[in-house]
Amino acid sequence: MSVILVFLLVVLGVAGWWLSHQRLMSKPWLEQGVPAAFPDTDVTGMPTAKIALGIFLAVVGALFALFASAYFMRMDYADWQATPLPSVLWLNTAILVMASIALQIAVAASRQGHGTTVRLALVTAALTTVAFLAGQLMAWRDLTADGYLLDGNPASSFFYLITGMHGLHIVAGIVGLARVSARSMRGSNDENTRLGIELCAMYWHFLLLIWLGVFVLLAGWANDFIAVCRQFLI
Amino acid sequence: MVDITPHADNTVPAAEVADVELYHPKSWWTTYVFSQDAKVIAIQYSGTAIAIGMVALVLSWLMRLQLGFPGTFDFITPEAYYQFITMHGMIMVIYLLTALFLGGFGNYLIPLMVGARDMVFPYANMLSYWIYLLAVLVLVVSFFAPGGPTGAGWTLYPPQAILSGTPGGQAWGIILMLVSLILFIIGFTMGGLNYVVTVLQGRARGMTLMRMPLTVWGIFTATVMALLAFPALFVACVMMLFDRLLGTSFFMPALVELGQQLEYGGGSPILFQHLFWFFGHPEVYIVALPAFGIVSDLISTHARKNIFGYRMMVWAIVIIGALSFVVWAHHMYVSGMHPWFGFFFATTTLIIAVPTALKVYNWVLTLWRGDIHLTLPMLFALAFIVTFVNGGLTGLFLGNVVVDVPLSDTMFVVAHFHMVMGVAPILVIFGAIYHWYPKITGRMLNEAMGQFHFWVTFLGAYAIFFPMHYVGLVGVPRRYPDISGTAFIPESVHTLNAFITIAALVVGFAQLVFLFNLFWSLKFGRDAGGNPWRATSLEWQTPTTPPPHGNWGDTLPVVYRWAYDYSVPGAPEDFIAQNDPGPRTAQAAGPA
Ligand code: HEM
Ligand SMILES: [Cu+2]
Numbered sequence: 001m002s003v004i005l006v007f008l009l010v011v012l013g014v015a016g017w018w019l020s021h022q023r024l025m026s027k028p029w030l031e032q033g034v035p036a037a038f039p040d041t042d043v044t045g046m047p048t049a050k051i052a053l054g055i056f057l058a059v060v061g062a063l064f065a066l067f068a069s070a071y072f073m074r075m076d077y078a079d080w081q082a083t084p085l086p087s088v089l090w091l092n093t094a095i096l097v098m099a100s101i102a103l104q105i106a107v108a109a110s111r112q113g114h115g116t117t118v119r120l121a122l123v124t125a126a127l128t129t130v131a132f133l134a135g136q137l138m139a140w141r142d143l144t145a146d147g148y149l150l151d152g153n154p155a156s157s158f159f160y161l162i163t164g165m166h167g168l169h170i171v172a173g174i175v176g177l178a179r180v181s182a183r184s185m186r187g188s189n190d191e192n193t194r195l196g197i198e199l200c201a202m203y204w205h206f207l208l209l210i211w212l213g214v215f216v217l218l219a220g221w222a223n224d225f226i227a228v229c230r231q232f233l234i
Numbered sequence: 235m236v237d238i239t240p241h242a243d244n245t246v247p248a249a250e251v252a253d254v255e256l257y258h259p260k261s262w263w264t265t266y267v268f269s270q271d272a273k274v275i276a277i278q279y280s281g282t283a284i285a286i287g288m289v290a291l292v293l294s295w296l297m298r299l300q301l302g303f304p305g306t307f308d309f310i311t312p313e314a315y316y317q318f319i320t321m322h323g324m325i326m327v328i329y330l331l332t333a334l335f336l337g338g339f340g341n342y343l344i345p346l347m348v349g350a351r352d353m354v355f356p357y358a359n360m361l362s363y364w365i366y367l368l369a370v371l372v373l374v375v376s377f378f379a380p381g382g383p384t385g386a387g388w389t390l391y392p393p394q395a396i397l398s399g400t401p402g403g404q405a406w407g408i409i410l411m412l413v414s415l416i417l418f419i420i421g422f423t424m425g426g427l428n429y430v431v432t433v434l435q436g437r438a439r440g441m442t443l444m445r446m447p448l449t450v451w452g453i454f455t456a457t458v459m460a461l462l463a464f465p466a467l468f469v470a471c472v473m474m475l476f477d478r479l480l481g482t483s484f485f486m487p488a489l490v491e492l493g494q495q496l497e498y499g500g501g502s503p504i505l506f507q508h509l510f511w512f513f514g515h516p517e518v519y520i521v522a523l524p525a526f527g528i529v530s531d532l533i534s535t536h537a538r539k540n541i542f543g544y545r546m547m548v549w550a551i552v553i554i555g556a557l558s559f560v561v562w563a564h565h566m567y568v569s570g571m572h573p574w575f576g577f578f579f580a581t582t583t584l585i586i587a588v589p590t591a592l593k594v595y596n597w598v599l600t601l602w603r604g605d606i607h608l609t610l611p612m613l614f615a616l617a618f619i620v621t622f623v624n625g626g627l628t629g630l631f632l633g634n635v636v637v638d639v640p641l642s643d644t645m646f647v648v649a650h651f652h653m654v655m656g657v658a659p660i661l662v663i664f665g666a667i668y669h670w671y672p673k674i675t676g677r678m679l680n681e682a683m684g685q686f687h688f689w690v691t692f693l694g695a696y697a698i699f700f701p702m703h704y705v706g707l708v709g710v711p712r713r714y715p716d717i718s719g720t721a722f723i724p725e726s727v728h729t730l731n732a733f734i735t736i737a738a739l740v741v742g743f744a745q746l747v748f749l750f751n752l753f754w755s756l757k758f759g760r761d762a763g764g765n766p767w768r769a770t771s772l773e774w775q776t777p778t779t780p781p782p783h784g785n786w787g788d789t790l791p792v793v794y795r796w797a798y799d800y801s802v803p804g805a806p807e808d809f810i811a812q813n814d815p816g817p818r819t820a821q822a823a824g825p826a
Contacts, residue, residue: 001508008559015458019552022443028796029540033815034246034440048354048435052427055461059423063465066512070469070505074484079500093275151481155502155534158484 001231003072007065011058015031017091025061057206060169064210067165071158072226083155086142087217091214092135099128100208103201110194116185118197122181125204136167161169162214173203245815248789249439257287257351257784265635270356271783272341274361277674279337282363284749286370287330293322295742302735304716310696314400315715321377323388324411327517328418329370329660330665334522336422337459338365339666340429342674346773347450349438349791349813351784353428362428365421372414381405387713389510392485392503396478399491400651408478412471419464419471429457438772440793444548444813445795447771448541451548455555456520463516463559471508477501503520504569511562518655519558523551525662529615531666531797533597535769536612537604538808543596551591557586567635570640576635581635587626594623605801605808609767610684614665617692618658625654628703643713646706649699659694663693664748671752672766676779679768683751687744694741770809771797 106121109231140160148156180196216222269275297318300310310318341359346353353359376383383400386394386408398404402411429634433454435448446454473484477498485506486498507512534541541547563571563579597619606612611704626652632638664687672678705727710717717723777787791813799810 001512004466005511005560009474011462012556024444024545024548026442028544030443030797031445032795034792042346048431051434052355052431055422056427057425059461059465063463063468066469066509070473070509073505073508074502077500077502079483132656150476151483151497152458153760154483157476157482161473161482165472181336 001069001073002094002226003068004062004065006229008063010229011062047195049195049199050202053202057203060206060210064162064166067158068213069160073219074154074158075223077154079152079153080155082220083143083153083159084146084216086139088135088139088142089215089218092132093211095128095132095135096208096211099132100126100201100204102128102205103197105196107194107201110184110189110197111212113189115184115189118184118189119181120199122177122184125200126174126177126181129170129177129204132164133167136163139163155209159218163220165199166211166214169210173200173207176200176203240370246439246792246794248792254784255376257624257701257782265783268360269783270354270360272345272353272359273674273783275359275778276338276341277481278363278713279333279341279366282367282370283330283333283338286325286373287334288322288745289374290322290325290330291745293318293325295351295739297322298733298735298738300715301423304718310715311510312715313385315381316387316713317401317407319382319713320385320387320390321373321383325373326656327388327521327565328415329373331521331655331663332422332517332758333366333462334634335521335659336429336453336457337363337425339449339524339528340457341425342670342772344432344448344453345436345773345782346430346776347447348433348441349437349598349772349786349793351786351790352435353431355428355431355433358424360427362421362425364666365417365720367423369414369421372410372417376402376407376410376414379406379410381407384408384411389514390474390506391499391510392474392477392506393487393489393498395487396474396486397491399597404446409475412475412478413778415471416468419468422464423461425441426457426461429453429463431516431518438791441772441812444545445793445796448496448526448544448547449524449527449771451551452523452525452530455551456523459516459523459555459558460520461522463513464481464744465513466509467513470506470513473509474506500810504571506565507566507569508562512559514565515562516558519554520657523555524660529597529618529662529667529779530593530600531771532662532669533600534798534800535669535767536609537601537606538600538800539600539604541596542591542599542602542799543592543772544798546592547596550593553589554586557582557589561586564638567638573635580635587630587633594619594626605796609668610664610679610681610688611669611767612690613692614661614668615690618661618665621653621661621695622658625650627650627660629654634780641706643711645708645712647709648712649702649706652699652702657699661692661695664688667752669767670685670773671755672779673773673776674780675756675759676762677755678762678766679755679759680751683747683754687748687751691748694744698734698741699735701734705730705734768807768809770795770799770811775811 013221029032086127101120102125106118106125109117109121143156143159150157150160176196177200180193180200183193241750266274269278279605294308296307297315299307300315329740341353344350373383379402381402382405384390384407385403386393386403390408390411394400394403395408396403400408402408433450439445473482476482477486478486482496483498483501485503486496486501487503488499489496490584529542530547561579561582567576567579597615601616629648632641632647632650632819668679668684671677706712706726708722708727710723710727718728762779764776764779772791772793773781775791776785792815793812794815795810797812799805799812801808802810805816
């Protein structure tokens with residue numbers, strides 16, 4: 001469970017940092033009246049949807065950290081045989097990076113009001129993301145063709161399970177992206193649309209991060225590191 | 235941050251929030267069924283949870299009938315008994331307690347108590363309920379599926395959970411159970427995001443975090459925990475579903491069943507236990523923390539005294555929440571793990587007792603020399619403290635490896651967890667319903683029926699679960715439908731078992747009285763007015779009762795003080811509402 005514990009430690013750090021700015025030391029029983037400079041209803045000034053997405057991503061992070069924990073724990077058993085990495089994954093990674101970059105460009109362009117660039121970037125992001133999913137399916141096909149089946153060695157079971165779970169999150173993201181793009185295609189660039197694009201970018205960056213983690217995990221590069229961590233954690 | 239300039243009379247303008255079209259619902263359907271009003275969603279959540287909870291209650295009668303009078307009821311086969319305990323445990327923990335505290339009380343109280351008009355994402359909130367309902371329906375379907383519901387125990391341990399020897403293992407039962415849990419988690423995540431973000435972003439002007447009622451703190455922290463803990467159950471369920479349906483071997487070791495070698499091999503049941511309890515232990519506090527928060531408010535209000543050590547109470551809630559993620563393996567002392575781990579987890583387990591005990595002291599100190607009104611909510615709160623201390627003490631026993639090993643899987647454990655996470659939170663739920671029912675409906679619950687309900691439930695719960703400790707100490711194992719033929723078990727255990735069963739039936743009957751009261755008082759209850767308990771927190775200050783969608787009429791409340799200004803010396807009344815700008819004390823007002 002070392003991966004999830006480390007992840008929770010990070011969450012705890014963020015939560016602790018935030019709490020430490022919330023006057024936890026105040027003595028409410030001595031106060032009355034409205035505090036002179038008090039964060040108003042919009043408490044942090046950050047858009048509510050962004051905060052919500054941030055928290056949701058923490059949940060998604062916990063989910064994948066748990067999959068990683070399970071992966072490492074299962075790996076200790078004698079029957080484990082590493083699955084070779086289909087080479088198409090490298091290409092997929094590059095494609096997902098491109099999608100992230102495209103969305104970042106969309107964010108910048110929408111801030112400056114370049115409608116055409118925004119639309120172009122959104123379409124690029126959507127296409128590259130779909131290409132990523134197709135690439136993942138190709139990786140699955142390659143593995144199946146080579147005899148690494150879902151019900152075969154646990155290493156390949158985990159491969160399908162974790163990449164599939166990641167893919168599902170990407171699919172959900174595409175639904176959101178489609179809605180924002182539709183608004184943008186209709187020529188809207190109001191605050192809501194801009195926020196929507198920013199949220200998409202945030203989500204994509206995070207899923208890219210998760211993907212990189214998954215990649216490292218499946219490639220086995222983290223094994224030694226985890227072995228060291230496990231000396232200290234469970 | 236905004237700087238606010240007060241008016242000359244020391245009041246402050248309310249925050250301006252744009253009017254939302256949603257608050258003016260058009261049709262009957264969007265008002266009562268597909269409502270996005272958190273209060274309606276709260277009632278839907280609570281109604282569904284109580285309905286499915288009644289199923290779990292009936293199952294507990296059947297189990298008790300079997301244990302008290304083994305051999306009398308032919309239809310309770312050992313398989314049926316396993317199905318009963320599994321469904322009873324799972325429903326009580328997840329579909330009743332979690333849903334009721336977070337989906338029910340969370341939805342009703344958070345927006346009102348922090349001074350918001352609604353949750354921040356009403357649509358997702360509505361969706362959350364409907365997915366929860368779907369999860370419950372899938373669970374109900376499993377009762378009628380071929381092979382019946384799963385009988386794997388509420389912990390669903392593999393490998394037995396998906397083998398043919400376990401009821402529902404190779405039939406529909408376990409599949410429907412796992413699907414239902416996955417749905418529940420998805421639905422909860424939608425609601426949970428709402429509760430957390432509403433507390434973060436929806437607070438009224440002046441409502442600093444440290445002015446929030448402890449109820450909100452409890453529900454808020456529990457929700458954060460649930461958001462981080464439920465993924466572990468999700469992962470466990472998905473992987474088990476793969477093992478069951480797709481032939482993977484995540485959890486399944488090589489097995490020979492009825493002389494046949496199964497396809498599985500190499501998997502790790504212990505891995506499942508880690509995942510399950512990584513969720514399972516925080517789950518205990520997911521139902522306990524809201525109970526802690528609510529009980530603090532009940533005690534303070536009905537003892538007309540400010541809560542003792544508010545800051546400590548907040549800190550303790552947060553610390554308990556954080557610590558409860560590093561104690562999970564105390565449920566696995568007998569899983570053959572390394573003794574050092576046992577030592578580590580025993581230590582963390584005992585450390586949690588410190589902030590928990592602190593809370594108990596603070597409740598007692600709040601009561602100390604308070605003006606205690608023995609209203610129904612107060613009675614339930616007091617009963618909670620007693621019961622919780624009782625269950626907590628046996629928890630200290632079980633937290634120690636050497637004590638736990640012989641007691642593991644005996645009725646002592648069953649007695650312990652029923653005290654601490656069964657009876658105690660349920661008592662708080664009852665107290666909370668008696669407390670907030672007047673706000674929800676505008677009427678008081680009937681007092682006579684309430685007194686009957688309280689005394690029978692409280693004394694009855696002790697009659698059920700106190701003797702059970704002894705039954706466990708002499709070694710009666712849990713999850714056994716029939717121990718009558720066992721040599722080492724003395725005759726007195728059988729007598730005690732019959733007694734416990736009768737007590738359980740009586741307690742169950744009292745719950746029917748309570749349910750009747752809920753409906754009866756809707757029509758015939760005494761008119762409550764807006765603030766029958768003369769309480770300080772915002773939900774009691776709404777312009778109309780029951781509050782309409784949007785809660786606050788034209789202007790949002792402004793908060794001038796914390797939620798515990800009771801019996802302030804020199805104040806005209808014995809409570810000062812949170813949105814009351816008036817002078818707090820005679821001194822603050824200056825010499826007249
Ligand atoms: C009238 C109240 C209740 C009665 C009479 C009752 C009775 C029982 C009985 C007889 C068992 C099975 C013991 C065994 O053979 O192992 C059991 C198990 C259990 N109960 Fe209750 N119960 C009640 C309320 C609750 C509540 C409120 C909860 C909520 C936490 C709860 C949670 C559980 C759990 C988690 C199990 C374990 C199931 C398993 O072993 O898989 N019960 N209960
Ligand atoms: Cu525990």
